[in-house]
Amino acid sequence: MKRLVTGTAALGAATLGYAVAIERRHWTLRTAELPVLADGSRPIKVLHISDLHMLPGQESKQRWVAELDQLEPDLVVNTGDNLAHRRAVPGVIRALGPLLSRPGVFVFGSNDYYAPKPKNPARYLMPRGRKKRVHGRHLPWRDLRAAFIEHGWLDLTHVRRTLTAAGQEVFVAGVDDPHLHRDRYADIAGRPSHSAALRLGITHSPEPRVLDPFASDGYDLVLAGHTHGGQLRVPGVGALVTNCELDRSRARGVSRWGADMWLHVSAGLGTSPYAPARFACPPEASLLTLVPRDADQRNIKKAARRKAPSDVR
Numbered sequence: 641m642k643r644l645v646t647g648t649a650a651l652g653a654a655t656l657g658y659a660v661a662i663e664r665r666h667w668t669l670r671t672a673e674l675p676v677l678a679d680g681s682r683p684i685k686v687l688h689i690s691d692l693h694m695l696p697g698q699e700s701k702q703r704w705v706a707e708l709d710q711l712e713p714d715l716v717v718n719t720g721d722n723l724a725h726r727r728a729v730p731g732v733i734r735a736l737g738p739l740l741s742r743p744g745v746f747v748f749g750s751n752d753y754y755a756p757k758p759k760n761p762a763r764y765l766m767p768r769g770r771k772k773r774v775h776g777r778h779l780p781w782r783d784l785r786a787a788f789i790e791h792g793w794l795d796l797t798h799v800r801r802t803l804t805a806a807g808q809e810v811f812v813a814g815v816d817d818p819h820l821h822r823d824r825y826a827d828i829a830g831r832p833s834h835s836a837a838l839r840l841g842i843t844h845s846p847e848p849r850v851l852d853p854f855a856s857d858g859y860d861l862v863l864a865g866h867t868h869g870g871q872l873r874v875p876g877v878g879a880l881v882t883n884c885e886l887d888r889s890r891a892r893g894v895s896r897w898g899a900d901m902w903l904h905v906s907a908g909l910g911t912s913p914y915a916p917a918r919f920a921c922p923p924e925a926s927l928l929t930l931v932p933r934d935a936d937q938r939n940i941k942k943a944a945r946r947k948a949p950s951d952v953r
Contacts, residue, residue, distance in 0.1 A: 659872070659917035666922040667704040667909070669711075671929070672894050674902050676860040679934040681837040684806045687713035687739070688926040690844075690865025691908025693724040693751060694731045701909060701923075702735040709738035711927055714806040716742050718793075719865040719906065720749030720817065720844035723779045724756055724913055733787055740791035743805050747796050747814040749844035749866060752781040756912040796842055798827040811836035813859075819845035819866060819884060825853050832858060838930060846886045846905050855898040861930070862903050867891045869907025873920035892921070904928060 677684065687708060694701070716739050722732045733740075755776035785795060794801055796814030803810050811832040816822035823843070832839040838861065841854040846864035854862050869892035870879025879891035889895070892907040909923040 659919040663920075663922055664911055664916060664918040665700060667701065668922040668924045669708075670893070670907075670924045670926045672904070672926065673929045673931060674861065674894065674904075675931050675933045675935050676838060676902055677930050677932045678837045679932050681808055681932050682806055684715065684808065684810070684838060684930045685711070685713045686805075686863075686928040686930060687711060687716045688719070688863050688904060688906050688928060689716065689736070689739075689909065690719040690906035691721040691749070691751075691868060691910050692732060692735065693721055693756075693908070693910025693912065694728040694735065695725050695913060696727050696731055698731060702731055705735035705909065705925065706738050708925055709742070713739075713742060713927065715803075715810065716744035716793075717840075717842055717863050718744065718746040718788075719842055719863055720747050721751040721865060721908070721910070722748075722784060723752050723781070724910065726755065726777065726779055729780055729784050729787065732784060740788070740793065743803055744788070744791075744793035745796050745801075745803070745812050745814070745842060746788055746793055747816065747842055747844055748781055748785070749817045750820050751779070751912075752784065753779060753817075753820070755779055756914055758914045759912075798824050800828050800830075800832070802833060802836065805838075808837040809833070809835060810838045810840060812840045812842070814842040815850055817844040818847040818850050823847070823850055825850055829853060830857060845884045846890070846903065848885050851897050851901075851903065855901040859901055862897065862901065863906070864903070865906045865908050867905055867907065868911065868918075869905075869921040869924075871907075871911065871915070871918055871921055875920050879921075892924075 757776040797816045800813040813828045839859045841859045841862040843850050843864050845866040867882045873879050879888045882891045892905050895903050897903040906926055907921055907924050
């Protein structure tokens with residue numbers, strides 16, 4: 641029994657050490673191909689970035705994200721939680737700098753508005769209705785928003801817009817963070833343009849109450865973040881929590897939502913500074929290649945494929 645206890649403790653310590661020291665810095669590119677464009681459209685490459693949770697001095701993360709510009713995406717989508725510190729705005733801009741010259745859209749998440757605070761990890765296993773929300777200090781999200789807009793990115797907070805990507809019309813719309821109950825879908829409700837090659841919705845937290853109206857209105861694809869993919873996943877089981885009402889099987893990657901809409905949830909690139917660990921869930925950005933719905937289904941990848949960081953360079 642003593643050996644069992646000692647061995648279990650050693651294994652736990654080794655796992656925690658790996659999760660904190662190695663995996664949370666194992667920057668990973670996830671790729672997927674989705675048949676969501678209007679028939680006859682040309683492919684569109686979308687780079688999905690979420691949950692940077694940037695702290696001052698995270699230079700490795702900043703360099704890796706900046707190198708994603710080499711992928712030459714047609715559109716960059718940022719689904720929020722960029723900040724984890726009041727002095728992190730310059731680091732976010734350094735990371736996204738090369739990408740800010742490309743067409744881009746964004747919404748914010750709770751950790752753009754409020755700094756993280758220490759929390760009991762067990763609270764994530766509690767029913768959501770029993771949790772008391774605790775906010776940290778206000779973060780300079782207005783400064784970050786101004787920088788994004790100055791570089792030409794579109795703020796989609798309760799906004800519907802049309803933009804051009806890969807020479808084609810893309811209809812985009814977004815909501816403020818449902819995790820904070822700041823979403824007002826009624827402000828963007830209605831059918832999107834039928835002439836667009838793509839009808840794209842974005843939100844930080846993938847709450848079903850927001851995904852359902854996007855699907856009902858006829859959007860082709862919704863991008864979200866927030867879940868961290870579960871952050872600590874159990875091999876063979878997957879995510880234990882999503883920190884929202886989304887079911888655990890959709891905590892990261894691609895899935896269908898209803899008959900006609902696709903959903904992509906990014907596991908994100910960061911963690912709270914008070915829970916700096918990832919296990920079986922490396923930090924990620926996603927390159928989504930969107931193709932026409934009439935594409936040969938035999939060539940459609942049904943699951944995301946991971947690439948090592950070296951594949952980006």
